[in-house]
Amino acid sequence: MITNYIKTLQSNTVLTKTFLEELLELADDATNFEILRKTARETALSVFSNKVFIRGLIEITNYCKNDCYYCGIRKSNLNAERYRLTPEIILKCCEEGYGLGFRTFVLQGGEDFVFNDATVTEVIKAIRSKYPDCAITLSIGERPVEVYETWKTAGADRYLLRHETANTGHYSKLHPENLNLDTRKECLYNLKKLGYQVGTGFMVGSPFQTRENIIEDLLFIDELKPQMIGIGPFLPHADTPFKDYSPGSLKETLKLLAILRIRYPKVLIPSTTALSTLDSKGRNEGILSGANVVMPNLSPLDVRSKYLLYDNKIALGTEAAENIASLNKNFAEIGYEISYTRGDYSPNL
Numbered sequence: 001m002i003t004n005y006i007k008t009l010q011s012n013t014v015l016t017k018t019f020l021e022e023l024l025e026l027a028d029d030a031t032n033f034e035i036l037r038k039t040a041r042e043t044a045l046s047v048f049s050n051k052v053f054i055r056g057l058i059e060i061t062n063y064c065k066n067d068c069y070y071c072g073i074r075k076s077n078l079n080a081e082r083y084r085l086t087p088e089i090i091l092k093c094c095e096e097g098y099g100l101g102f103r104t105f106v107l108q109g110g111e112d113f114v115f116n117d118a119t120v121t122e123v124i125k126a127i128r129s130k131y132p133d134c135a136i137t138l139s140i141g142e143r144p145v146e147v148y149e150t151w152k153t154a155g156a157d158r159y160l161l162r163h164e165t166a167n168t169g170h171y172s173k174l175h176p177e178n179l180n181l182d183t184r185k186e187c188l189y190n191l192k193k194l195g196y197q198v199g200t201g202f203m204v205g206s207p208f209q210t211r212e213n214i215i216e217d218l219l220f221i222d223e224l225k226p227q228m229i230g231i232g233p234f235l236p237h238a239d240t241p242f243k244d245y246s247p248g249s250l251k252e253t254l255k256l257l258a259i260l261r262i263r264y265p266k267v268l269i270p271s272t273t274a275l276s277t278l279d280s281k282g283r284n285e286g287i288l289s290g291a292n293v294v295m296p297n298l299s300p301l302d303v304r305s306k307y308l309l310y311d312n313k314i315a316l317g318t319e320a321a322e323n324i325a326s327l328n329k330n331f332a333e334i335g336y337e338i339s340y341t342r343g344d345y346s347p348n349l
């Protein structure tokens with residue numbers, strides 16, 4: 001009975017591998033899948049009403065010192081046309097975003113050491129002093145704890161760092177040897193300790209991923225207790241070693257979104273760009289599975305086509321910050337609307 005499994009998810013019971021195995025198997029059934037999604041939807045509605053939080057995504061650099069096998073901006077991709085925004089341009093993006101109603105800016109990029117500790121600190125301070133009412137989220141990879149601390153003191157509020165996979169063997173199939181899961185996890189725990197609102201997550205359907213790996217991901221999330229969880233389908237990029245692998249599935253992503261929402265009613269969960277790229281209805285289907293955040297693209301128009309993590313990544317239309325009115329119309333079709341607040345995690349909701 002799926003309802004018994006839903007009750008366990010909603011309780012404080014520690015999740016086990018066997019429980020998750022059985023739940024995922026039950027959720028393969030079409031009727032159970034719909035029951036899960038409906039429960040997730042009702043959970044999100046009861047906490048956040050019909051509101052979807054927006055974050056202005058500024059892709060600050062596509063230079064990266066890393067070589068993750070799945071990623072289109074990996075350093076070995078010599079076909080990637082590299083760019084790096086100046087602090088002035090980043091501030092211009094914030095100005096435009098503020099005018100459009102955004103109250104959270106997400107600075108995301110490859111691990112680009114031209115964006116060194118001091119430069120990022122200056123950018124954070126400038127945004128913080130100009131927009132004291134806005135949340136600043138960083139997503140620029142692994143750094144020493146001291147650096148995370150400096151950035152927190154400078155005014156950063158949140159940090160997104162997906163763990164990618166919680167299985168060591170699987171991690172080594174997705175990344176070269178110099179990257180490892182322990183360091184990634186250590187960064188996440190450091191960020192939490194420093195008081196950041198922390199986001200983690202993984203790609204659904206990444207090459208070599210097994211159901212057992214997904215269970216390990218869910219168990220890791222249960223242990224970390226992040227305030228934000230980002231999952232989206234893996235999508236291949238033609239200039240990576242994974243170019244011939246199949247994309248992750250819409251159904252599997254929606255199923256996992258629903259499970260996460262039921263387990264963590266108050267957590268912030270985006271309906272990701274990857275989901276919208278995979279399926280034109282993906283964004284709204286994500287919301288209808290319990291997601292409550294979207295991250296429209298606020299990067300300058302001339303660089304949007306260069307931050308290509310996977311093939312055909314969308315950055316225009318309703319994915320573009322400047323088209324926020326059509327995004328709202330799009331949400332209205334399913335009975336939702338944009339919330340123009342900062343959308344912080346709150347344990348007291």
Ligand code: SAM
Pocket residue numbers: 070071072108109110111139140141142160161162164202203232233234235236237274309310
């Ligand atoms: N460098 C930072 C980091 O490592 O967290 C942030 C940028 S990184 C490109 C952001 C996320 O993009 C990754 O955490 C990964 O999950 C996702 N991503 C990269 N390549 C992808 C692909 N081919 N399909 C789906 N998601 C991908």
